[in-house]
Amino acid sequence: MLEFLAPAPEAAAAQLIRQWKHDEGDAELSMVRAAALAVDEDYRVRVPWWDGIDLNAGNVRRSVDGRLTLVDVFCMDGAALFGQILQDAAVVRRLIPETQCRHVLEIPYLARESSPAELHALQEAWAR
Secondary structure, eight states: GGGGEEEOHHHHHHHHHHHHTTSSSOOHHHHHHHHHHHHHHHHHHHSSTTTOOOOOOOEEEEETTOEEEEEOOOOHHHHHHHEEEHHHHHHHHHHSSSSGGGTTTOOOHHHHOOOHHHHHHHHHHOOO
């Protein structure tokens, strides 16, 4: 999907984020915000390593027709999750059903913050 979305201009992204934070956007933005807040509230209770809503300028994109679009607004505490995988991956498997953690090593934080050696160690720990 990202190949069809360009980064939003900085001022436009900042304005959308401001509207989100103060619930001052249009009806569509308010609906998305309300839905996201409901998901966040639910997941904070039942998803280990949940880290909430991650609304930053990089998550505001512009579609080909000029509309602003929000992507990837939820996040997990990647550092803590990956630390647990390295320490004992069985804990992660016990707390998160297999069907919900099949992409656990594909969290963008991992690719941004890890060296090739760290990635290899995580893959090995997860495979055990």
